[in-house]
Each structure stands twice: as structure tokens, then as C-alpha cells.
Amino acid sequence: MPDGGVxxxxxxATSGCGEESGPQEEREAAQQWCLRHTGxxxxxxxxxxxxxxxxxxxxx
Numbered sequence: 001m002p003d004g005g006v007x008x009x010x011x012x013a014t015s016g017c018g019e020e021s022g023p024q025e026e027r028e029a030a031q032q033w034c035l036r037h038t039g040x041x042x043x044x045x046x047x048x049x050x051x052x053x054x055x056x057x058x059x060x
Contacts, residue, residue, distance in 0.1 A: 006050055008030040008049070010034050010048050014041075
């Protein structure tokens with residue numbers, strides 16, 4: 001992300017599924033994806049990942 005920040009993702013942990021929310025800027029968006037996925041498939045276990053970004057600059 002250009003300005004740093006945090007992204008949230010959810011991955012279905014049901015064997016053989018492989019669906020994922022993709023990176024989301026809001027935690028609630030990833031959570032809503034989980035709820036919709038469970039409603040569609042009945043899958044009820046997810047791996048959730050929050051990734052923060054650090055911009056590092058070198059001092060000259």
C-alpha cells in the first residue's frame with residue numbers, strides 16, 4: 001500500500017475449498033465475506049490474516 005496501513009484477509013480453511021476474501025481495507029469487509037461464504041457453502045472455519053505495512057527510508 002502506498003501509505004502503509006493494514007489489510008485484512010480471510011481464507012476458508014475447509015479442506016479442498018481454497019476460496020478467500022482477497023485483501024480488504026476494513027476488517028468488517030473480510031468478516032462479512034466469511035458470513036456470506038458460510039451462508040453459501042456451510043463452511044465454518046476460516047484463517048484470518050491482518051497485514052501491516054511499514055515504509056522504511058534510508059537516512060543519507
